[in-house]
Amino acid sequence: MNRAAGIHRARRGEIAAPARLLLYVLLIVTALAVAMPFVIMLFTSFKIRSEVFTFPPLLIPQTWTTDNYVLLWSRLPFAKLVRNSLIYSFSITLASLLFDSMCAYALARLNFRGRNVMFIAILATMMVPAQVTLVPLFFNLFEIGWINTFQGLIVPRMTSAFGIFLLRQFFVSIPIDLEDAARIDGAGEFRIYWQIVLPLSGPAIATVFIFHFMYNWNDFLWPLIITMTQEMRTLPTGLALFMGDHNIEYGLLMAGATLAALPLIIAFLFAQRYFVAGIALTGTKE
């Protein structure tokens, strides 16, 4: 019986050779369509100016140059853009991870009256599209002089209902024995959270970390609205606005785009499963 099932399983998903060939053709064609823009971006970033503007366009540069990567730092305040993106993404991610996990810990592991109501109320805030609060937030930050500042960019983003939700789902599934034992030994709640629950939650923390970092590194509308000068822009907003003013500086723009894309692509190569876990989790748990 077991063996029969095993044979079935082995056969399942096997497909005939002609169909397999067709599927590979489709996969490869689609893969090329997906990858080509990035390949062209990369190659163009190493082209000299005249080769950027030849028609028909060259895929691979005939004369390789790193000029675009050098000029970026003087033609744009590129160092500022990188710095701002790093400060913006890392401080939001770390603050949000701390506050989200604290809140999730309370919702998942502590008994108190109104716990379910609070959980539902936090979920409910996710229903409201960010565009609704954008105008009042801008107005409030304007009133207290936080427009075009790091605190204006960062503080409103220091917690995320979505992060709370994901971490809470994970914390609920941790066995309770360890925690009870620690509690009987007289450990305080913060110690239990910090020394027992967090260390057991490595994968969940990594998943939410990557989720927050990817979201904020790539974010566009919020930094576009809150920053006013090129010195305060992040990479996506700074590059997009540079393009608005210098429409055809394609060599420079492709070099900037490559550098903006690189950190997450590298992170993905090393931690693919956490990226996938974060997305998959959102899809299956709700």
Added chain:
Amino acid sequence: MAQAHMPAGAGRTRRPLVSAQARAAWLFMAPSLLLLIAFVVIPIFQAAWMALHDWELADLNPAFIGVKNFVDLMDDGRFWNALRNTAVYAVGVVPGQILLALFFAVVLNLRLRGRVFFRGLFFLPVLVSFAVEAIVWRYLLDPDIGFVAYYSRLAGLPHIQWLRDPDYAMTAVILISIWRWFGFNLVILLAGLQGISQSYYEAAEVDGANNVQQFWQITLPLLRPSLLFALVNAVIAALQAFDQIYVLTRGGPMFSTETIVAYIYRQGFTNFDMGYASAAALVLFLLIFVVTIAQLRLLRYQEVP
């Protein structure tokens, strides 16, 4: 609930612990709750308040005008144009990305060499800022020196100015957005497929069902929660489209790609007409709410077989 994991008879002695836990719980939640109240809850009410005023930035004494902003919106041809553009965008981009994702999720769930490679590659556009990708696409679509113009000429296709042609700009935006988003849905659907127990398929094979029958009778019904999530999520994202449009076209040419959020941005942050922008944002909220509820109802989220 509170005593679920306590040994019998221990309730009395452990009782004070519960209130200590309650105090700890509120302290643990305090940072998140304060932030959410200050930066989400209060601004929602402010948006409603602002929408009832003629409110310019730095206006010391905004005039209360009741529902006039909403009445004006209903009379605003450019707002209706934005609604129509958003609907066209959603109708193009949602089925496009979901069907493509479903197809490749099923394919990558088969025993094929290189499935992890292809999944990773299809996910690549999700990793990079859409605004940055839009910069690359503007280069590719440049009618004078771009790769798209060159290769479509080689293939004998008509020369289209894509982003500069009001008849084609939205098509370009939709295709680029499908390119960007289908890998995201692919990962959701693939996770859903991998959660379906093999035993269903084994039973179906014993009954002599072929692959197509298995897809309709087993895969689709059991994939419904993931599919519905992907769908609802894609629709919400489509109704909020902004980043790629700002970079690709700024809503043009001739307002042909101006979506609701692009219009809110223009009113709120270019014209600083904050009351009017808030009213438009609330209409968007209502629209998203109604469309989401309608999808959940129509597709019966609760009834999972």
